[in-house]
Amino acid sequence: MADGSLAGSASLKGKVSAEEWQVRLDLAALYRLVALFGWDDMIYTHISARLPGPDHHFLINPYGMFFDEITASSLVKIDLNGAILQDTPYFINPAGFTIHSAVHAARDDAKYVMHLHSDQGVAVSAQKEGLLPLSQHALICLPSLGYHDYEGIALNHDEKERLVADIGDKTMMLLRNHGTLTMGQSAAECWTRMFYLERACKQQVMALSVGRDNVLIAPQASQDEVRMQVQNGVGGSLAWPGCLRRLDRLSPGYDA
Numbered sequence: 001m002a003d004g005s006l007a008g009s010a011s012l013k014g015k016v017s018a019e020e021w022q023v024r025l026d027l028a029a030l031y032r033l034v035a036l037f038g039w040d041d042m043i044y045t046h047i048s049a050r051l052p053g054p055d056h057h058f059l060i061n062p063y064g065m066f067f068d069e070i071t072a073s074s075l076v077k078i079d080l081n082g083a084i085l086q087d088t089p090y091f092i093n094p095a096g097f098t099i100h101s102a103v104h105a106a107r108d109d110a111k112y113v114m115h116l117h118s119d120q121g122v123a124v125s126a127q128k129e130g131l132l133p134l135s136q137h138a139l140i141c142l143p144s145l146g147y148h149d150y151e152g153i154a155l156n157h158d159e160k161e162r163l164v165a166d167i168g169d170k171t172m173m174l175l176r177n178h179g180t181l182t183m184g185q186s187a188a189e190c191w192t193r194m195f196y197l198e199r200a201c202k203q204q205v206m207a208l209s210v211g212r213d214n215v216l217i218a219p220q221a222s223q224d225e226v227r228m229q230v231q232n233g234v235g236g237s238l239a240w241p242g243c244l245r246r247l248d249r250l251s252p253g254y255d256a
Helices: 018-036 094-106 119-125 136-144 159-167 187-210 220-229 236-250
Strands: 046-050 058-060 076-078 112-116 145-148 172-175 179-184
Touching: 018 046, 018 058, 018 112, 018 187, 018 236, 046 094, 058 094, 094 112, 094 159, 094 179, 112 187, 119 172, 119 179, 119 187, 136 145, 136 187, 136 220, 145 159, 172 187, 179 187, 187 236
Parallel strands: 145 172
Antiparallel strands: 046 058, 046 112, 058 076, 112 179, 172 179
16 A cells, blocks of 8 residues: 555455465464564564475565564465465565575475564574573573574575574574574474573573673583473473463454
């Protein structure tokens, strides 16, 4: 629209496959949860989801919508190049998909990819030592955490190769001077990883308020024990239904 506002979208329920509709529901829920937890950055950052099938088609947010406005039907279907594949009144930010397209293309297990600019995530990403083993949340994250140095706003597609190399086989990442990233084979898995990573970052910022010399690093034996304990995951599917019930109470309408 000429004034920059976004028009309403007709419901796609019953107009897309049941499989696509379920992915739309889960992805819209992720956007709403990020807003509910205060981790959004107005209309910026992205969460994306790969649709079932061999075509490498994805869903991503309509550019210009706040995260607490996003619905299952407003999500935009695109390909790996960011080209829109559906009739929609919305458009996307192709540059913002640089990070997501790199991860999706390289990792078959990256069905959902979430990238945030939360205050605490950016703060820890800018600390030389990165995430420290200060809390149980941090110990859960550390075995799965990679790092990628800041190269500027993600407009350069040459960065994709370096990003993929840095994340390797990890499922969480601190983008230096930039923010946090998680992936998962399900929305529940992606969300739970981000919950732990964001909580660990917040706890670190709070702990370091007393100075680096006054914090207690977890013993190495404890770090090793937690590393073994989380090899089979962090139980994301157990919390996910409760997250959806919370959305129904506090942010209804994401399933429209």
